[in-house]
Amino acid sequence: MKLFSKFFDSFDISAFFSWLMIMVALFLIVNQWWIQGAAWDIELKIDDKLKWESMEVCTITDENEPTLEEETHNANAAAAPLVEKKADKSLHFDDSYSLGPSPIKACFPSHQVRINAYMYHYVRESHRDSSGSVVYGNSITPETARAHYEHLSSLQSQNKIHLAFGSEIEEWEKADCFPHSNIVMLTFDDGRWDNYHYLLPLAREFNIKANLWIIANRIAFSVNERIDSFMTFEEIRRMIDSGYFEIQSHSGTHTDLRQKSYEAQRLDICESTKYLEKLFDIKINNFVYPMGLYNQTSMNVARDCWLSYAFTTLEGNNSVSDLSVYPFELSRWRVNRWSTAGDLYGR
Numbered sequence: 001m002k003l004f005s006k007f008f009d010s011f012d013i014s015a016f017f018s019w020l021m022i023m024v025a026l027f028l029i030v031n032q033w034w035i036q037g038a039a040w041d042i043e044l045k046i047d048d049k050l051k052w053e054s055m056e057v058c059t060i061t062d063e064n065e066p067t068l069e070e071e072t073h074n075a076n077a078a079a080a081p082l083v084e085k086k087a088d089k090s091l092h093f094d095d096s097y098s099l100g101p102s103p104i105k106a107c108f109p110s111h112q113v114r115i116n117a118y119m120y121h122y123v124r125e126s127h128r129d130s131s132g133s134v135v136y137g138n139s140i141t142p143e144t145a146r147a148h149y150e151h152l153s154s155l156q157s158q159n160k161i162h163l164a165f166g167s168e169i170e171e172w173e174k175a176d177c178f179p180h181s182n183i184v185m186l187t188f189d190d191g192r193w194d195n196y197h198y199l200l201p202l203a204r205e206f207n208i209k210a211n212l213w214i215i216a217n218r219i220a221f222s223v224n225e226r227i228d229s230f231m232t233f234e235e236i237r238r239m240i241d242s243g244y245f246e247i248q249s250h251s252g253t254h255t256d257l258r259q260k261s262y263e264a265q266r267l268d269i270c271e272s273t274k275y276l277e278k279l280f281d282i283k284i285n286n287f288v289y290p291m292g293l294y295n296q297t298s299m300n301v302a303r304d305c306w307l308s309y310a311f312t313t314l315e316g317n318n319s320v321s322d323l324s325v326y327p328f329e330l331s332r333w334r335v336n337r338w339s340t341a342g343d344l345y346g347r
């Protein structure tokens with residue numbers, strides 16, 4: 001008791017609160033540093049960091065055991081009759097109902113549907129670097145981007161195409177109901193800053209939606225820390241929030257997957273998916289192989305990471321049956337500096 005009262009005699013309340021404030025401030029600083037540091041860790045300490053986080057998401061589950069997602073889906077399916085009746089009714093009376101952001105009139109017969117994905121990269125004034133060499137072969141100029149958007153807008157208003165996000169393709173496939181026979185997916189690989197600078201205003205002006213495939217370890221958290229010419233967190237966030245862009249994964253490190261073991265590919269693909277989902281509070285459902293390089297292991301990993309589709313750089317369109325038969329080997333049309341909108345979208 002004597003010791004106890006001595007403690008209170010010497011207890012200085014203002015000093016105690018000063019210390020408390022310092023400890024709270026230190027905690028906040030360290031916490032902030034850790035969150036921002038996570039992005040760099042993926043690149044710098046890929047083995048350690050990725051293993052740490054990926055284990056939670058990438059654990060192989062028993063195929064017969066329903067996942068949480070499947071259970072939710074089943075629960076929704078059980079409650080579905082009412083919803084379906086409602087949809088049928090509105091379809092009957094209004095001849096239209098809404099699936100996703102665009103109104104659709106009917107389901108097109110699957111065998112008539114083609115999904116044309118177009119592979120863009122940079123939007124740049126010049127294809128050459130300071131030495132005069134052509135280094136951006138995959139780029140288009142801002143003028144070409146505008147011409148393409150204008151052309152697409154015209155096709156869209158004439159109902160000749162239906163622009164789609166990757167998530168919508170999955171919804172339509174599950175529902176076995178595609179809103180148009182000519183589904184067009186605009187895809188921009190790598191997530192360069194010029195996408196934000198040129199495409200966001202064009203998307204708003206022409207009401208055009210597009211898919212951005214982002215490399216997880218290239219996202220900086222401020223303009224000053226920008227990595228090469230990649231978009232920052234804030235820029236990607238604004239693209240998503242505009243409603244015109246959906247982001248998907250283009251791997252964690254953008255390296256040749258064919259050189260990696262199953263486990264290493266799993267870390268790269270699963271981790272980038274989980275990281276982007278967490279960072280932007282979104283759902284990732286598809287993937288693009290870095291540089292178009294992949295092997296059978298890459299496709300197995302994409303499946304095991306619960307992705308629905310993976311796109312390649314092989315040219316061609318996709319039928320609805322391709323979505324289920326070759327979901328991890330879907331094709332895209334290549335867009336480069338010689339591509340004209342008429343050639344591309346006249347197919």
Ligand SMILES: [Zn+2]
Nearest residue numbers: 189190290291
């Ligand atoms: Zn790429």
